[in-house]
Amino acid sequence: xxxxxxxxxxxxxxxxxxxxxxxxxxxxxxxxxxxxxxxxxxxxxxxxxxxxxxxxxxxxxxxxxxxxxxxxxxxxxxxxxxxxxxxxxxxxxxxxxxxxxxxxxxxxxxxxxxxxxxxxxxxxxxxxxxxxxxxxxxxxxxxxxxxxxxxxxxxxxxxxxxxxxxxxxxxxxxxxxxxxxxxxxxxxxxxxxxxxxxxxxxxxxxxxxxxxxxxxxxxxxxxxxxxxxxxxxxxxxxxxxxxxxxxxxxxxxxxxxxxxxxxxxxxxxxxxxxxxxxxxxxxxxxxxxxxxxxxxxxxxxxxxxxxxxxxxxxxxxxxxxxxxxxxxxxxxxxxxxxx
Amino acid sequence: xxxxxxxxxxxxxxxxxxxxxxxxxxxxxxxxxxxxxxxxxxxxxxxxxxxxxxxxxxxxxxxxxxxxxxxxxxxxxxxxxxxxxxxxxxxxxxxxxxxxxxxxxxxxxxxxxxxxxxxxxxxxxxxxxxxxxxxxxxxxxxxxxxxxxxxxxxxxxxxxxxxxxxxxxxxxxxxxxxxxxxxxxxxxxxxxxxxxxxxxxxxxxxxxxxxxxxxxxxxxxxxxxxxxxxxxxxxxxxxxxxxxxxxxxxxxxxxxxxxxxxxxxxxxxxxxxxxxxxxxxxxxxxxxxxxx
Numbered sequence: 001x002x003x004x005x006x007x008x009x010x011x012x013x014x015x016x017x018x019x020x021x022x023x024x025x026x027x028x029x030x031x032x033x034x035x036x037x038x039x040x041x042x043x044x045x046x047x048x049x050x051x052x053x054x055x056x057x058x059x060x061x062x063x064x065x066x067x068x069x070x071x072x073x074x075x076x077x078x079x080x081x082x083x084x085x086x087x088x089x090x091x092x093x094x095x096x097x098x099x100x101x102x103x104x105x106x107x108x109x110x111x112x113x114x115x116x117x118x119x120x121x122x123x124x125x126x127x128x129x130x131x132x133x134x135x136x137x138x139x140x141x142x143x144x145x146x147x148x149x150x151x152x153x154x155x156x157x158x159x160x161x162x163x164x165x166x167x168x169x170x171x172x173x174x175x176x177x178x179x180x181x182x183x184x185x186x187x188x189x190x191x192x193x194x195x196x197x198x199x200x201x202x203x204x205x206x207x208x209x210x211x212x213x214x215x216x217x218x219x220x221x222x223x224x225x226x227x228x229x230x231x232x233x234x235x236x237x238x239x240x241x242x243x244x245x246x247x248x249x250x251x252x253x254x255x256x257x258x259x260x261x262x263x264x265x266x267x268x269x270x271x272x273x274x275x276x277x278x279x280x281x282x283x284x285x286x287x288x289x290x291x292x293x294x295x296x297x298x299x300x301x302x303x304x305x306x307x308x309x310x311x312x313x314x315x316x317x318x319x320x321x322x323x324x325x326x327x328x329x330x331x332x333x334x335x336x337x338x339x
Numbered sequence: 340x341x342x343x344x345x346x347x348x349x350x351x352x353x354x355x356x357x358x359x360x361x362x363x364x365x366x367x368x369x370x371x372x373x374x375x376x377x378x379x380x381x382x383x384x385x386x387x388x389x390x391x392x393x394x395x396x397x398x399x400x401x402x403x404x405x406x407x408x409x410x411x412x413x414x415x416x417x418x419x420x421x422x423x424x425x426x427x428x429x430x431x432x433x434x435x436x437x438x439x440x441x442x443x444x445x446x447x448x449x450x451x452x453x454x455x456x457x458x459x460x461x462x463x464x465x466x467x468x469x470x471x472x473x474x475x476x477x478x479x480x481x482x483x484x485x486x487x488x489x490x491x492x493x494x495x496x497x498x499x500x501x502x503x504x505x506x507x508x509x510x511x512x513x514x515x516x517x518x519x520x521x522x523x524x525x526x527x528x529x530x531x532x533x534x535x536x537x538x539x540x541x542x543x544x545x546x547x548x549x550x551x552x553x554x555x556x557x558x559x560x561x562x563x564x565x566x567x568x569x570x571x572x573x574x575x576x577x578x579x580x581x582x583x584x585x586x587x588x589x590x591x592x593x594x595x596x597x598x599x600x601x602x603x604x605x606x607x608x609x610x611x612x613x614x615x616x617x618x619x620x621x622x623x624x625x626x627x628x629x630x631x
Contacts, residue, residue, distance in 0.1 A: 167547045179546050202546050204539065214533045218540055222526040223549050225595060229518035232593045233511045236582070239589040240437075240507045246497065247511060253472045253495050254460045255556070256516050260548040289529070296532040299623065300525040301598040302518060309594065330592045 047104030100129025132158035343399035514582035573612035
């Protein structure tokens with residue numbers, strides 16, 4: 001039951017000064033005087049950065065790197081998704097292998113374990129372009145076994161590997177306010193710290209590969225369970241004649257006030273679920289968390305109950321809606337649900 | 340302003356003390372009369388029975404632990420009903436089910452008195468600091484009269500309309516809170532059993548979208564196994580039970596609340612009922628083993 005050694009750094013999401021150099025991404029960030037500057041400040045990151053996967057998260061993350069002055073090369077399974085990044089100045093390569101070949105460090109942001117493995121280890125996968133001196137940073141959310149598998153493929157080429165799943169969804173990605181939960185090669189972690197600081201507000205190094213993945217799953221399982229509890233409350237309040245908007249206001253005044261409730265509550269009351277974090281990914285995370293819990297025989301009853309509801313929501317055609325759409329699973333089922 | 344105050348437990352004692360410190364004249368009563376002495380030292384007078392308190396005061400506040408106590412103080416011999424009448428107001432700040440509140444309301448009104456239910460969100464420290472959130476419903480004129488007291492006791496008051504609405508709102512909030520405590524406990528347990536630092540989990544949670552004061556306050560003491568009761572587990576379980584009943588009456592699906600209630604029941608069976616409700620962690624914690 002040894003606690004993983006964790007180092008943690010919080011940085012202010014202040015605007016970064018960009019000094020362009022050839023193939024160099026120099027980042028000087030401003031910090032409040034009370035916070036000590038991180039070890040990497042003033043050094044910046046030298047080299048070319050690859051970015052695989054330009055979905056809801058990948059696109060704003062890559063875009064933030066480009067805006068900070070980094071030399072970025074992108075790839076996405078659907079090529080057209082690269083266009084906005086190309087118009088910001090990114091280069092394009094036709095496969096993960098070619099991106100890895102042409103870059104010093106390559107990031108990957110894929111939707112699930114299957115695509116993360118495919119992109120890293122599949123035909124023309126990133127591993128084929130890896131070599132000593134290069135690094136691969138997988139920011140996808142996967143299970144520990146998948147992360148270890150990807151790690152092995154990468155490190156067998158002589159390259160270094162860092163798992164670095166993030167906490168935070170679309171808006172934090174856009175605003176550069178993600179929280180990185182990293183584990184693996186600590187030299188690679190220190191090397192890419194300036195890049196993490198562009199994309200995020202906080203970063204943790206949690207030790208061996210698997211620890212970052214596990215931490216992310218635990219965080220998201222708490223969140224997934226909380227969203228269902230909140231949904232139960234919103235529905236119950238409506239059914240007994242209370243104004244659910246008043247419930248949201250009462251909650252915001254007390255001990256259980258959380259940004260997620262204030263942010264999503266009002267739209268949930270209106271049955272609107274604009275996608276910041278797709279429900280199918282939340283359910284994937286719960287599934288993986290339940291497997292993790294099973295591997296150590298840990299009982300997690302509210303998570304198990306919550307998972308059932310996300311499955312129901314998927315069956316109602318809500319997989320691509322925001323995960324707050326799980327509230328629909330608690331309502332009486334409709335004959336012809338709106339997707 | 341002068342008020343009566345019935346019930347000097349964890350909440351009542353702090354609330355009565357707060358009123359006294361802000362210049363209110365307060366007449367107190369408690370089932371165990373000796374508990375009144377601390378308030379007497381702060382300037383309170385003592386009523387021998389709930390009826391005696393109501394006889395003396397135009398407004399009387401009650402803060403009892405559960406529906407049984409709330410009903411007893413009103414309906415038993417020497418209870419509130421013996422002296423309540425025209426021109427007097429009764430304000431029950433206990434957390435009870437809507438039916439209990441209605442029953443009390445009807446009886447008080449029948450005697451000519453005015454009734455306000457006003458359960459609170461917030462536990463011991465917010466009570467001491469006058470930072471409660473007050474969820475009132477019932478007689479609007481009585482609510483308006485009580486605003487000076489509510490302003491001392493709390494940071495915000497809501498008037499939610501007809502009798503029952505305050506009780507229901509409180510139960511819904513506490514249902515969510517009880518479930519969140521279970522989610523946190525499950526997370527901390529899984530982190531611990533997976534070789535992660537539970538403290539690091541708390542740090543990560545505090546940075547993101549699900550950061551909340553309860554996790555921040557209770558997380559560290561849970562990890563130390565310290566459960567001084569700010570909100571006794573047995574009361575939290577009572578609230579879960581009442582919320583589930585409300586759900587039953589209205590056919591509302593509440594699977595996570597039901598799962599949470601099971602954990603609180605288990606905790607009570609393990610004699611953890613008088614500890615803080617965060618002691619439910621002990622139930623989840625036991626259910627795992629480290630990987631070899």
